[in-house]
Amino acid sequence: MKNLLLPLIFSTASLVTAEDAPPPVEHLLMTARYVTTLQKHDLKGQLRKDGKKVPVILFLNRKQGDIQFQYLPEGQKDWKKARIFHMRLKADRYDLFELKDGKTLNFPASKLSESIEKTDLTYDDLAMRFLYWPGGVVTGSEKIKGQDCWKIRLNNPGKSGLYRTVVASVHKKAGALMQVNGYDAKGRAIKQFQISDLMKVGKSYTLRRMRVNTFEPVSHKILGTTYVEFEKPKASFR
Numbered sequence: 001m002k003n004l005l006l007p008l009i010f011s012t013a014s015l016v017t018a019e020d021a022p023p024p025v026e027h028l029l030m031t032a033r034y035v036t037t038l039q040k041h042d043l044k045g046q047l048r049k050d051g052k053k054v055p056v057i058l059f060l061n062r063k064q065g066d067i068q069f070q071y072l073p074e075g076q077k078d079w080k081k082a083r084i085f086h087m088r089l090k091a092d093r094y095d096l097f098e099l100k101d102g103k104t105l106n107f108p109a110s111k112l113s114e115s116i117e118k119t120d121l122t123y124d125d126l127a128m129r130f131l132y133w134p135g136g137v138v139t140g141s142e143k144i145k146g147q148d149c150w151k152i153r154l155n156n157p158g159k160s161g162l163y164r165t166v167v168a169s170v171h172k173k174a175g176a177l178m179q180v181n182g183y184d185a186k187g188r189a190i191k192q193f194q195i196s197d198l199m200k201v202g203k204s205y206t207l208r209r210m211r212v213n214t215f216e217p218v219s220h221k222i223l224g225t226t227y228v229e230f231e232k233p234k235a236s237f238r
Contacts, residue, residue: 028175
């Protein structure tokens, strides 16, 4: 699964045939969510851009099934100084909160699209809220660097965040995200997540390395690139 370098040009999706019928879209998304965050381990790593590194931890609250992540602001090395976020998941809601001074504060929707420490990752991106948008549709299948994937189209049900539409490619066998493309209201690509390396933890595959490109919508010029890198977990942090 290593070194699955993905092309910048999107692969052409093939039509879904009766012999290759996809599982229910909610099943695919649920698997992608759990594989991305793992179920029994925490993912510790970094966001890296232009030589700058932002330490991060991403994990699943196994009692509630909610997503939590934290990162160290620039200049901090003590995890007690980390900024901590919690995405509370319900049947029809996926609200982001910040844990600060012992309080749980509603994170403003207007800030979801803000950059984390000047990287190409926003709060929306790190929480991967688009994986929880309702009404997703499997539009076909495609090969990404030789790997068979289902292609899922998701439309933003609200007005918050950068994306109006997201197309996610999920590995058919491993259930892991392989590529995500985010589009603005005019259908122009503004960001791409390219998973270049997966790692096997227990019986599941999860993200080891991902490249995130931000595009200028009209020219499609790359405006910035950030790498998301995680270490192989040795044991659960919680």
